[in-house]
Amino acid sequence: xxxxxxxxxxxxxxxxxxxxxxxxxxxxxxxxxxxxxxxxxxxxxxxxxxxxxxxxxxxxxxxxxxxxxxxxxxxxxxxxxxxxxxxxxxxxxxxxxxxxxxxxxxxxxxxxxxxxxxxxxxxxxxxxxxxxxxxxxxxxxxxxxxxxxxxxxxxxxxxxxxxxxxxxxxxxxxxxxxxxxxxxxxxxxxxxxxxxxxxxxxxxxxxxxxxxxxxxxxxxxxxxxxxxxxxxxxxxxxxxxxxxxxxxxxxxxxxxxxxxxxxxxxxxxxxxxxxxxxxxxxxxxxxxxxxxxxxxxxxxxxxxxxxxxxxxxxxxxxxxxxxxxxxxxxxxxxxxxxxxxxxxxxxxxxxxxxxxxxxxxxxxxxxxxxxxxxxxxxxxxxxxxxxxxxxxxxxxxxxxxxxxxxxxxxxxxxxxxxxxxxxxxxxxxxxxxxxxxxxxxxxxxxxxxxxxxxxxxxxxx
Amino acid sequence: xxxxxxxxxxxxxxxxxxxxxxxxxxxxxxxxxxxxxxxxxxxxxxxxxxxxxxxxxxxxxxxxxxxxxxxxxxxxxxxxxxxxxxxxxxxxxxxxxxxxxxxxxxxxxxxxxxxxxxxxxxxxxxxxxxxxxxxxxxxxxxxxxxxxxxxxxxxxxxxxxxxxxxxxxxxxxxxxxxxxxxxxxxxxxxxxxxxxxxxxxxxxxxxxxxxxxxxxxxxxxxxxxxxxxxxxxxxxxxxxxxxxxxxxxxxxxxxxxxxxxxxxxxxxxxxxxxxxxxxxxxxxxxxxxxxxxxxxxxxxxxxxxxxxxxxxxxxxxxxxxxxxxxxxxxxxxxxxxxxxxxxxxxxxxxxxxxxxxxxxxxxxxxxxxxxxxxxxxxxxxxxxxxxxxxxxxxxxxxxxxxx
Numbered sequence: 124x125x126x127x128x129x130x131x132x133x134x135x136x137x138x139x140x141x142x143x144x145x146x147x148x149x150x151x152x153x154x155x156x157x158x159x160x161x162x163x164x165x166x167x168x169x170x171x172x173x174x175x176x177x178x179x180x181x182x183x184x185x186x187x188x189x190x191x192x193x194x195x196x197x198x199x200x201x202x203x204x205x206x207x208x209x210x211x212x213x214x215x216x217x218x219x220x221x222x223x224x225x226x227x228x229x230x231x232x233x234x235x236x237x238x239x240x241x242x243x244x245x246x247x248x249x250x251x252x253x254x255x256x257x258x259x260x261x262x263x264x265x266x267x268x269x270x271x272x273x274x275x276x277x278x279x280x281x282x283x284x285x286x287x288x289x290x291x292x293x294x295x296x297x298x299x300x301x302x303x304x305x306x307x308x309x310x311x312x313x314x315x316x317x318x319x320x321x322x323x324x325x326x327x328x329x330x331x332x333x334x335x336x337x338x339x340x341x342x343x344x345x346x347x348x349x350x351x352x353x354x355x356x357x358x359x360x361x362x363x364x365x366x367x368x369x370x371x372x373x374x375x376x377x378x379x380x381x382x383x384x385x386x387x388x389x390x391x392x393x394x395x396x397x398x399x400x401x402x403x404x405x406x407x408x409x410x411x412x413x414x415x416x417x418x419x420x421x422x423x424x425x426x427x428x429x430x431x432x433x434x435x436x437x438x439x440x441x442x443x444x445x446x447x448x449x450x451x452x453x454x455x456x457x458x459x460x461x462x463x464x465x466x467x468x469x470x471x472x473x474x475x476x477x478x479x480x481x482x483x484x485x486x487x488x489x490x491x492x493x494x495x496x497x498x499x500x501x502x503x504x505x506x507x508x509x510x511x512x513x514x515x516x517x518x519x520x521x522x523x524x525x526x527x528x529x530x531x532x533x534x535x536x537x538x539x540x541x542x543x544x545x546x547x548x549x550x551x552x553x554x555x556x557x558x559x560x561x562x563x564x565x566x567x568x569x570x571x572x573x574x575x576x577x578x579x580x581x582x583x584x
Numbered sequence: 585x586x587x588x589x590x591x592x593x594x595x596x597x598x599x600x601x602x603x604x605x606x607x608x609x610x611x612x613x614x615x616x617x618x619x620x621x622x623x624x625x626x627x628x629x630x631x632x633x634x635x636x637x638x639x640x641x642x643x644x645x646x647x648x649x650x651x652x653x654x655x656x657x658x659x660x661x662x663x664x665x666x667x668x669x670x671x672x673x674x675x676x677x678x679x680x681x682x683x684x685x686x687x688x689x690x691x692x693x694x695x696x697x698x699x700x701x702x703x704x705x706x707x708x709x710x711x712x713x714x715x716x717x718x719x720x721x722x723x724x725x726x727x728x729x730x731x732x733x734x735x736x737x738x739x740x741x742x743x744x745x746x747x748x749x750x751x752x753x754x755x756x757x758x759x760x761x762x763x764x765x766x767x768x769x770x771x772x773x774x775x776x777x778x779x780x781x782x783x784x785x786x787x788x789x790x791x792x793x794x795x796x797x798x799x800x801x802x803x804x805x806x807x808x809x810x811x812x813x814x815x816x817x818x819x820x821x822x823x824x825x826x827x828x829x830x831x832x833x834x835x836x837x838x839x840x841x842x843x844x845x846x847x848x849x850x851x852x853x854x855x856x857x858x859x860x861x862x863x864x865x866x867x868x869x870x871x872x873x874x875x876x877x878x879x880x881x882x883x884x885x886x887x888x889x890x891x892x893x894x895x896x897x898x899x900x901x902x903x904x905x906x907x908x909x910x911x912x913x914x915x916x917x918x919x920x921x922x923x924x925x926x927x928x929x930x931x932x933x934x935x936x937x938x939x940x941x942x943x944x945x946x947x948x949x950x951x952x953x954x955x956x957x958x959x960x961x962x963x964x965x966x967x968x969x970x971x972x973x974x975x976x977x978x979x980x981x982x983x984x985x986x987x
Contacts, residue, residue: 160707167706174701174709332603406614410621420968421961422925424939429961432953436635437628517724524932531727550735557723557731564722 189554192218198226203545210545219551223543230537234373234528240365243284244376250277251383259570261577278387279354285372285380287364292355315355319348369447373528375559377447381454381519381529386512388455393462394501398492400467411463418460423521426453431525450522458515465507469500502578509571513564531556632954639951647952648673654945656936658852672946676938677963683859683937684924690863691923692916695870702875713871720868726929728865733857733933743844754838754845760856761838761848770824770832777820781813788812854935858927866923870916877912878904909982917975921968928964938963 149155162168194202194212203220204210212218224231233241254273257263292311326344330337372380399411418426430453434444444452473496481491501508523532534552538544603609636643648669656663660678663671701713720728738757741747746756754761785808792803824832838848881904889899930937931944938960947956 160705163705170704170706171708174706174712178708178712329603334604404610404614407617410617416969417965420965422928422939422964424928424931425943425957425961425964428939428943428947429957432947433957436632436954438635439631440634440638513722520724520726521929523726524929531724531730535730549730549738553727553731553735556727560724560727561719561722565718568718568722 188217188550189219192216193221194218195221197222200543200545203543203547208546217547219554220543220545220547221551223545223548224551224555226543227534227537230374231530231533232375234376234533235371236367236373236376237365237371240287240367243287243364243367247281247284250280251379274387279357283358283362284364285367285376286369287362287366288358289361289364289366290358292359315352319345322348369445372447374533375530377522377527377532378516378519378530380447381451381522382512382516384451385454385458385515385519388451389459389462389511389515390508392455392459393466394497396459396463397466397470400463401470415460415463418457419464423454423457423518424524426457427521427525429453446525447527450525450527454515454518454522458511458518461511461514462508465504465511466500468507469504470496472503473499505578506571506575509567509574513567513571516563516567517560530559636954641951643954645955647950647955650950652946652949654949656941658855658936669942669946669950673938673942673959676936676941679935679941680924680927680930680937680939683855683862683930683935684927687859687862687866687923687927688920690859691866691870691919694863694867695919696874698867699871699874700878702871703878717868717871720864721872725861725865725926726932729858729861729929729933732860733853736860737853737857744840744842746840746845748840753848754840756844757853758844758850759853760851761845762851763835763837764847764849766834766836768824768830768832768834769828770820773824774817774820774832777817778813781816784812784816785809852935854930854933857933858930858935862923862926866919866926869919869922873912873915873919874908877908877910880911881907906982910979910984913975913979913982917972917979920975921971924967924971925964 145151146155149158161171197203200223201210202222203212205212205214205216207214229238229241233244236244254269254277258266258269258273263269322344323341326340327337330340396411396415399407400415402408402411427450430449431446434449434452438444477495477499478491481495486494519529520531522529523535528536534556537552538548603612633643650669651666652669652672653665655665656672656675658679659675660682661671661674663675698713698716701709702717704710704713740755740757743756743758746754746761749755751763753763788803788808789805792805796802821832836847838845885903885907886899889903890896894902927937928939931940934940943956943960947953950956
């Protein structure tokens with residue numbers, strides 16, 4: 124018995140698991156990774172080699188130009204030219220000329236904005252960052268205050284600081300001109316008061332017609348008109364700031380002014396157009412479709428040409444528009460059409476039940492849109508709006524064709540300065556410009572992806 | 585009961601108004617809109633007329649018959665300085681269409697290659713495609729045009745020492761001197777053979793399809809079509825060359841000279857710069873569209889077709905791509921339109937496109953802003969609408985047919 128017992132004891136039974144052994148050498152480590160991802164087959168290996176070759180002809184020359192061969196300091200064109208061209212670099216040298224960019228850096232940002240007034244531009248930039256950064260961080264508090272700041276306080280402050288204020292407002296239809304002494308500045312205010320009365324009258328008539336209580340509506344109209352009057356009054360004050368005409372603005376300042384005003388103007392206009400395109404009223408719908416398709420069917424260049432040469436013809440004699448303002452109008456109308464299509468996409472994505480639910484609760488059209496539909500639709504299309512904004516930001520470069528000096532235009536105009544004119548100047552400047560535009564656009568597109576991911580969690584199961 | 589009691593009394597107290605009827609409100613609103621638009625248009629026309637009168641400029645399209653009096657370096661049709669503005673218009677339009685057409689083809693090819701590379705399992709290829717897309721689409725197109733034209737093409741050697749591209753001609757700072765096709769006497773025969781080959785392919789395809797429906801046998805259409813389209817003209821080429829004792833089609837190569845290459849077909853650097861920038865830029869957008877389209881086809885479709893026994897090549901061609909195309913085509917259309925519209929940036933480097941010569945030079949010469957810009961805008965609008973119509977028609981023909 125015991126023999127048998129001992130015999131069975133001797134039978135080998137594993138009582139613990141063997142620890143996992145590492146994968147075979149050829150499947151693991153960097154070598155295994157290479158084999159799996161790059162050289163899994165002949166065709167794959169060939170593709171890898173082609174890709175590496177393409178990278179090889181593009182990347183090293185760029186690094187060589189921008190960093191290795193580049194000149195970092197100096198104060199004249201001599202440091203950036205070869206001996207043959209009258210400089211100090213060996214013949215055949217080809218590298219970036221960074222001292223030129225350093226020398227022109229301020230002009231690339233401010234254009235010909237007077238040097239002693241540039242602090243005003245800096246304050247505007249700071250105010251913008253102060254407002255926009257918390258707006259972009261979802262967790263930051265006081266969103267509605269923030270929005271009011273960005274929509275009202277910032278634009279007024281920026282306009283005041285950048286132009287210097289004490290703008291002159293003239294009478295619009297000429298009634299005021301006959302009632303007030305010339306040059307007193309009163310003519311505008313007389314007409315403004317008349318306009319307020321007319322608007323109040325229309326509001327009252329509408330309230331009587333629909334049988335709604337008139338008090339609330341009139342109070343709202345009065346508040347808006349008074350607020351507008353306050354803004355106009357502040358802008359016409361002389362705060363001791365020197366007046367800087369827009370014709371000498373330039374550089375990144377102009378780029379940002381056009382991009383930000385463009386988006387600010389096109390967003391509400393786009394909402395109205397998108398709602399109009401989905402309206403039940405056939406004429407409203409037709410007008411919106413024609414408007415949207417017209418602007419989307421023509422290139423921005425022709426729009427800018429139109430705003431620069433035709434807009435002055437459209438206005439009554441003697442009334443002239445600022446060149447920058449004309450470009451802004453063109454850009455805003457153009458991007459409003461694109462914005463309208465983005466927002467239409469959002470409106471179409473809202474389930475019908477939401478519309479019907481709002482109707483069932485008894486909300487009027489504008490209440491339904493303001494409280495139920497638009498908040499959902501706009502959140503849905505934030506990535507689309509950001510993409511439109513990126514497009515708009517890139518398109519601001521086109522204003523250089525109608526003679527405005529935006530960032531790229533300023534760079535282009537710096538080529539005429541003989542003190543830095545070298546064969547590498549254009550290449551350096553364009554490399555620099557490409558980096559700046561790329562940083563702006565790429566970070567915006569990253570932000571759009573970030574919001575997209577953040578909003579997607581709401582639909583996760 | 586209670587509601588019925590309350591309602592009439594409320595109506596009575598506040599006075600029923602037509603303004604409370606939604607339909608009446610709609611009509612009032614639309615009438616107001618029409619009035620506003622008409623009066624706005626009238627105001628603009630009135631102002632414009634007054635301004636034009638004050639400046640002593642008339643309005644009318646008669647000026648288009650006047651002689652232009654300026655040179656254009658690249659023209660597809662016959663053009664002299666004495667030609668009329670109408671001819672300037674057509675020169676510009678054809679140049680716009682030329683750069684757009686070639687640009688669309690190039691952008692589609694590059695875009696599809698990059699888009700598919702982005703999905704490749706090969707790490708280097710996928711990452712390179714990703715970097716290409718992110719760099720190219722985040723830099724303004726105008727800047728890219730400048731980079732190609734002022735930074736890249738300016739690095740080319742001077743006129744006398746051109747780079748020899750072998751079979752592709754010569755390249756220097758003044759442009760690309762491509763081999764110029766010279767047509768011989770028998771060329772009509774070759775062209776006819778080519779057309780016959782294409783027609784025969786279509787007939788063959790219909791026959792092969794019917795046969796496959798009936799018998800299930802697959803005809804090797806691709807190989808036969810290739811033989812028909814390439815082989816037939818090739819045979820015609822030799823036959824014609826033999827019969828007329830000179831080749832029906834030959835290439836005239838440019839020869840380097842002291843004052844630049846002679847002969848060949850000169851392609852201007854403005855054209856190359858614009859074309860490169862347009863196609864590389866648009867390709868980055870097309871690549872993302874292609875990627876999204878392929879990802880939109882559920883993996884189950886591929887698995888199902890494998891389980892039916894289809895090979896990977898057939899699966900891709902017959903199952904995945906047709907479904908991906910449905911997602912790809914609508915946004916692809918708008919990219920084609922964008923490319924066409926963006927070709928107007930040519931004005932920045934003086935490529936003689938429509939905007940550059942017609943809304944630019946000709947407008948400045950005559951001062952007739954209204955007429956010239958209206959015509960230009962109408963032209964682009966027409967191109968846009970025609971392209972959309974065509975692509976919508978094509979889109980409908982490939983769209984999913986539901987009950």
